[in-house]
Amino acid sequence: VRLKGRNGSVREYCALVDQTSDYCVIPRVDAYRLGYPEASHDDLVTTPANLVMVSTATGYAQGMMIVMQLVEIGGIKVESLPFLGVDLPQVMGYDVVVGRNFFEKTESRLEIDFLARKIKITKENRNEEKDEEKK
Amino acid sequence: VFALAEEDQQELSISKMRELHKNRWIAITVTKRDKNGQPTAGKIVAEDVDRYRLRQNIIKYNDICIFYSGDPPFPLFL
Numbered sequence: 001v002r003l004k005g006r007n008g009s010v011r012e013y014c015a016l017v018d019q020t021s022d023y024c025v026i027p028r029v030d031a032y033r034l035g036y037p038e039a040s041h042d043d044l045v046t047t048p049a050n051l052v053m054v055s056t057a058t059g060y061a062q063g064m065m066i067v068m069q070l071v072e073i074g075g076i077k078v079e080s081l082p083f084l085g086v087d088l089p090q091v092m093g094y095d096v097v098v099g100r101n102f103f104e105k106t107e108s109r110l111e112i113d114f115l116a117r118k119i120k121i122t123k124e125n126r127n128e129e130k131d132e133e134k135k
Numbered sequence: 136v137f138a139l140a141e142e143d144q145q146e147l148s149i150s151k152m153r154e155l156h157k158n159r160w161i162a163i164t165v166t167k168r169d170k171n172g173q174p175t176a177g178k179i180v181a182e183d184v185d186r187y188r189l190r191q192n193i194i195k196y197n198d199i200c201i202f203y204s205g206d207p208p209f210p211l212f213l
Contacts, residue, residue, distance in 0.1 A: 002172075008197070009197045010197065010198040010199075011199055011201065012165065012174065012200035012201070013200070013201055013202065014201075014202040014203065016207075027186070029190050033194070072172070074171045074172050074173070075172065090185070092207065093203040093206070093207040094207065095186070
């Protein structure tokens with residue numbers, strides 16, 4: 001997945017596609033480098049507006065909500081996609097999680113081939129279907 | 136742990152990088168892509184066993200690709 005931040009920096013990651021995750025996730029250090037200094041907020045006194053509590057499979061955590069300027073997977077591009085700034089365990093081997101909000105926004109179809117270890121993401125043109133329904 | 140100067144960086148395929156630097160975080164500048172836009176080759180800028188130490192060596196790069204060269208553990212620890 002290729003991410004373009006608010007300051008124009010671009011970072012590309014090997015991402016984990018997680019259908020059970022509501023939001024996409026990025027490490028806070030990378031959010032900072034992409035031009036989102038608010039993601040690395042560690043002040044225990046004040047509570048910023050973009051601080052959110054998230055429930056994960058292993059318990060509750062705090063994350064910072066940011067809006068990524070541009071997200072690209074293959075030829076599919078999404079602008080202004082909400083991301084959660086949360087540090088995932090390094091043992092995972094992934095930096096970024098692609099969650100459901102990416103697929104909802106792109107109206108794309110996700111096909112997983114477990115045997116071939118391949119994921120295919122195709123963008124559907126729902127407007128054409130809607131046009132046909134109208135006719 | 137290492138960070139390479141630009142003149143020392145060699146172009147390698149992603150599979151070759153995975154062979155040479157197993158179970159490490161690698162930062163590369165992409166030189167080749169497949170028809171789907173996914174990186175297939177590049178130049179290693181830095182590599183490290185620690186995700187956060189790697190970030191210290193790639194601050195000056197504005198367009199960079201980062202990946203882990205090992206196999207993800209199973210079951211995944213999320």
